[in-house]
Structure formats: structure tokens, C-alpha cells
Amino acid sequence: xxxxxxxxxxxxxxxxxxxxxxxxxxxxxxxxxxxxxxxxxxxxxxxxxxxxxxxxxxxxxxxxxxxxxxxxxxxxxxxxxxxxxxxxxxxxxxxxxxxxxxxxxxxxxxxxxxxxxxxxxxxxxxxxxxxxxxxxxxxxxxxxxxxxxxxxxxxxxxxxxxxxxxxxxxxxxxxxxxxxxxxxxxxxxxxxxxxxxxxxxxxxxxxxxxxxxxxxxxxxxxxxxxxxxxxxxxxxxxxxxxxxxxxxxxxxxxxxxxxxxxxxxxxxxxxxxxxxxxxxxxxxxxxxxxxxxxxxxxxxxxxxxxxxxxxxx
Numbered sequence: 001x002x003x004x005x006x007x008x009x010x011x012x013x014x015x016x017x018x019x020x021x022x023x024x025x026x027x028x029x030x031x032x033x034x035x036x037x038x039x040x041x042x043x044x045x046x047x048x049x050x051x052x053x054x055x056x057x058x059x060x061x062x063x064x065x066x067x068x069x070x071x072x073x074x075x076x077x078x079x080x081x082x083x084x085x086x087x088x089x090x091x092x093x094x095x096x097x098x099x100x101x102x103x104x105x106x107x108x109x110x111x112x113x114x115x116x117x118x119x120x121x122x123x124x125x126x127x128x129x130x131x132x133x134x135x136x137x138x139x140x141x142x143x144x145x146x147x148x149x150x151x152x153x154x155x156x157x158x159x160x161x162x163x164x165x166x167x168x169x170x171x172x173x174x175x176x177x178x179x180x181x182x183x184x185x186x187x188x189x190x191x192x193x194x195x196x197x198x199x200x201x202x203x204x205x206x207x208x209x210x211x212x213x214x215x216x217x218x219x220x221x222x223x224x225x226x227x228x229x230x231x232x233x234x235x236x237x238x239x240x241x242x243x244x245x246x247x248x249x250x251x252x253x254x255x256x257x258x259x260x261x262x263x264x265x266x267x268x269x270x271x272x273x274x275x276x277x278x279x280x281x282x283x284x285x286x287x288x289x290x291x292x293x294x295x296x297x298x299x300x301x302x303x304x305x306x307x308x309x310x311x312x313x
């Protein structure tokens with residue numbers, strides 16, 4: 001039982017860690033880090049690109065998250081032209097298209113796929129956070145009460161939550177693929193349009209992107225959820241086996257409530273000692289009440305006659 005308690009403690013820690021890591025991944029903006037070498041670009045900017053070199057966010061280094069994109073540099077005057085500025089150095093993510101923007105219809109069907117995928121990714125992560133929260137409470141309850149049922153429920157929820165996070169991460173890569181390969185319409189600012197858009201052609205050679213800590217924390221959170229689920233399921237099975245062995249040793253039906261084990265030891269269920277004299281029954285039980293074998297005094301031999309006699313009076 002001590003081993004089960006220790007494993008349950010590890011499961012609680014892992015599911016709580018998964019919850020925290022996924023929440024941090026959602027709240028922070030370091031999923032995709034893009035570095036733009038503006039110093040190298042400045043002498044090469046063509047006349048067609050000059051108009052957007054100082055005004056377009058794509059010409060600045062940035063950290064992109066699910067909720068907002070932030071610009072860590074000090075040259076941030078270009079942000080004054082945007083209505084969705086937050087904290088003075090970030091832009092709220094408008095790619096979810098809520099409500100849809102009529103100006104983006106010209107971007108093509110892949111852009112529509114993109115914002116539907118973005119909505120799905122965000123929803124999956126939010127649902128996974130809820131599942132992981134319930135899972136942590138269920139596994140914690142199973143740990144405190146030594147309850148295999150709560151532990152099993154929490155483990156299943158942790159597995160589903162981890163799966164949702166993993167699917168959300170896969171969707172993120174699908175979004176990235178669409179941006180890098182499919183949305184080629186000029187003016188969108190996506191990497192797939194750089195070779196054909198004179199305003200952004202130079203960015204194809206002087207910008208690079210990599211995954212940030214938010215991305216990796218989310219993956220680690222999904223892994224932690226799966227580990228917690230595995231530990232929880234194995235421990236709940238072990239607890240069920242232990243309870244079954246205890247029931248067999250005590251002579252109780254499998255699945256008897258935990259309370260019965262304590263009652264059996266105390267002898268309240270008519271066990272070893274039972275009530276005083278239970279093994280031997282009540283005094284003179286074998287012989288019955290006094291005169292039981294022969295009936296009540298006078299009953300067998302004389303009872304009927306006595307009755308008839310009584311009836312005559």
C-alpha cells in the first residue's frame with residue numbers, strides 16, 4: 001500500500017506539472033521566434049519595399065504566441081498605426097478572424113483553412129486545461145482516500161487531456177506549413193509569398209524562424225500528462241488487486257466496501273469471536289429449551305388430552 005501511495009504522489013505531481021506547463025504555453029508568446037536582420041537589409045531595400053520596411057511588422061524581429069505577437073526591439077514606433085496594440089510592444093492575434101474580415105477573402109482558401117485550424121488549436125488547448133484540472137483533483141482525491149476509482153478516472157482524463165494537447169501541437173505544425181508553403185498571395189506577409197512579392201522578397205534570405213520555449217513547454221506538458229495517466233492506471237489496477245486479496249483473506253465478497261474490513265477485524269459481522277457464546281449458541285441451545293426433546297412438560301403425552309379436558313369445562 002505504501003508503494004501505491006508513493007506512485008499516486010508521483011502521478012499527482014506529473015498531472016499538476018502538465019497543467020502548469022500547458023497553461024504557461026498558452027499564456028506566453030514564444031511559440032515561434034522570428035529574427036529579422038534589419039541592419040543587413042537596410043542597404044538592400046528596394047524602392048518597392050521601402051514603403052513597408054519601417055511600417056510592416058514582418059520586417060521586425062518578433063515572438064509569436066497563440067494570443068499575441070510581441071516585438072522585443074526598442075524601435076516600436078510602427079506599432080502606433082495598429083489598433084490592437086497591447087502592453088506597448090505586442091499585437092493581439094487577429095488571425096482567428098473573429099469576426100471574419102472581408103479584406104482577407106482575397107487571400108484564398110488556404111487562408112480560410114488556416115484560421116479554422118487556429119481556432120481548433122486554441123479550443124483544444126483550452127479543453128485540455130479543463131480536463132487536466134479535473135484530472136489533478138481526481139488523482140489527488142484518490143491519493144488522499146486511497147480510492148482506485150477516482151485514480152482511474154483522473155488517469156483517463158489526463159490521457160485525454162494530453163492527447164488533445166498533442167493534437168493541438170500537430171495542428172500548429174499544419175498552420176505553419178500552410179503559412180510557409182500554401183498562402184502565396186502577395187501582400188499577406190507569409191513566407192510562402194516572399195518569392196513572388198516584391199515588398200517582401202528580401203525577407204526570404206534575411207529572416208529566420210525557430211521554435212521558442214512556449215512550444216517546448218507545451219510538448220513537455222503533453223508528455224507529462226501521458227506519464228501521469230500511465231502511472232495512475234497502473235496504480236489503480238494495483239490497488240484493485242490489493243483490495244481483492246484483502247477481501248479474499250478476510251472472507252468477504254470481492255468488491256466489499258472498505259468499511260467492512262475494519263468491521264470484520266472487530267468481529268461485528270459475526271466473525272471469530274462474535275457475540276459472547278456465539279460459537280456455542282445460546283445456553284443449552286443444542287438441547288433446545290428445557291424439555292424441548294420431550295416437548296413442554298406434559299405436552300407430548302398429555303397436551304392433547306389436557307386440551308380436550310380443558311375444552312370440556
